[in-house]
Each structure stands twice: as structure tokens, then as C-alpha cells.
């Protein structure tokens with residue numbers, strides 16, 4: 001199924017074009033948060049998240065990623081905002097970035113539960129305001145799984161934009177295999193049910209932490 005073109009291309013571009021016109025209410029909210037925290041840090045933690053649906057939900061307890069998979073990770077459209085050549089990095093957070101800090105980690109496995117090392121995971125996502133960086137590589141980056149098939153990326157909870165709930169795009173390139181392109185979602189987000197391509201099989205498992213949120217997801221590739 002195709003990702004809604006009007007949602008990712010039309011709405012996204014509109015937001016991109018107005019990237020410098022951040023709503024006054026956002027500044028007000030950030031100012032209030034900073035005043036309350038007194039720390040002056042641009043990133044918020046879970047209790048002051050800019051995504052109330054997640055804060056209210058809290059998410060289910062993080063499941064152990066030691067469990068073996070029972071099905072392949074479903075593919076999804078890449079949408080219009082993939083950009084080749086992202087930098088190799090495990091943190092997508094940059095100076096001045098706002099939002100709720102998120103550490104997403106997990107493994108790449110085969111259906112036989114074997115870890116797959118040397119898999120390139122290329123992540124890209126919208127910022128907390130629902131805007132993609134299409135001129136540079138903000139909130140884009142790739143890394144490779146280690147000998148145990150593990151990955152970990154530090155980022156922020158992505159914002160919603162017209163037609164789309166919170167999601168993170170990823171391309172999984174396992175050596176000698178076809179590229180798996182898919183998207184990850186967050187439980188407890190009201191907009192999930194309004195997003196035509198939302199798939200509950202692609203929900204990350206989330207818990208709140210002292211610095212934001214921690215999420216886990218294991219990708220399963222064909223043997």
C-alpha cells in the first residue's frame with residue numbers, strides 16, 4: 001500500500017517551507033518548560049513531553065528483546081523523504097533540537113532467531129514539529145549492527161504531520177539480502193487509528209526513563 005502522497009509530500013512540504021515560522025504557542029510552551037525546569041536544556045524529558053498522548057500513555061513495559069521472532073518484519077513504503085548518503089552516527093540529536101529524547105534499540109534477527117551482524121540500519125524521521133530536513137541530514141543517520149545483531153540510536157520522538165501519526169522510517173540492509181524498508185510506530189498515540197498505513201506489528205515497546213523514553217524493536221529479516 002502506498003503511503004498517502006498528500007500526507008507525506010503535500011503536507012510535509014508545507015511544513016518544510018514554514019520551518020522557520022515556528023508557532024508562537026511552541027515558544028510559549030518551551031519557555032514555560034524551561035522556566036519550570038530551570039535547566040535551560042532544549043530537550044524535554046518524559047514528564048514534560050511535547051507529545052501528551054505518549055506522556056499520558058506511558059506505554060507498555062519494555063519486553064525483553066531476548067525473545068525469538070515468529071514473523072518477518074512487514075515492509076512499508078519509504079515515502080517521499082528518504083535521502084541517500086546519511087551520516088554514520090548513533091545519535092541523531094543535534095544542538096538546539098527540541099522534543100522528547102528517545103533511545104531506540106534492539107536487534108536484527110533471522111526467523112531462526114540468529115542475530116545478523118553487519119546490517120546497515122538507515123533511519124530518518126520528522127522533527128518534533130512534524131518537519132523533515134530535506135536540504136541537510138538533520139534526524140537522519142545510519143549505523144551497523146554489532147556481532148550480536150544489536151543496534152541503538154539516540155533521537156527524539158517524531159512529531160505528527162497531516163495524515164501521519166508518529167513514525168520513524170528505516171531501511172534495513174542485511175548483507176546479501178534485499179533491503180527491508182519499513183516504519184516504526186508508538187503505542188497509545190490517538191492518531192495511529194487515523195493513519196491508513198499504521199501497522200500494529202511495527203509498534204516499538206516504550207518505557208519512560210529519567211531522560212525521556214527508551215524503546216525496543218527487533219527487526220526480522222528473511223534467512
Ligand code: FE
Pocket residue numbers: 008079081126164167169
Ligand atoms: Fe514520514
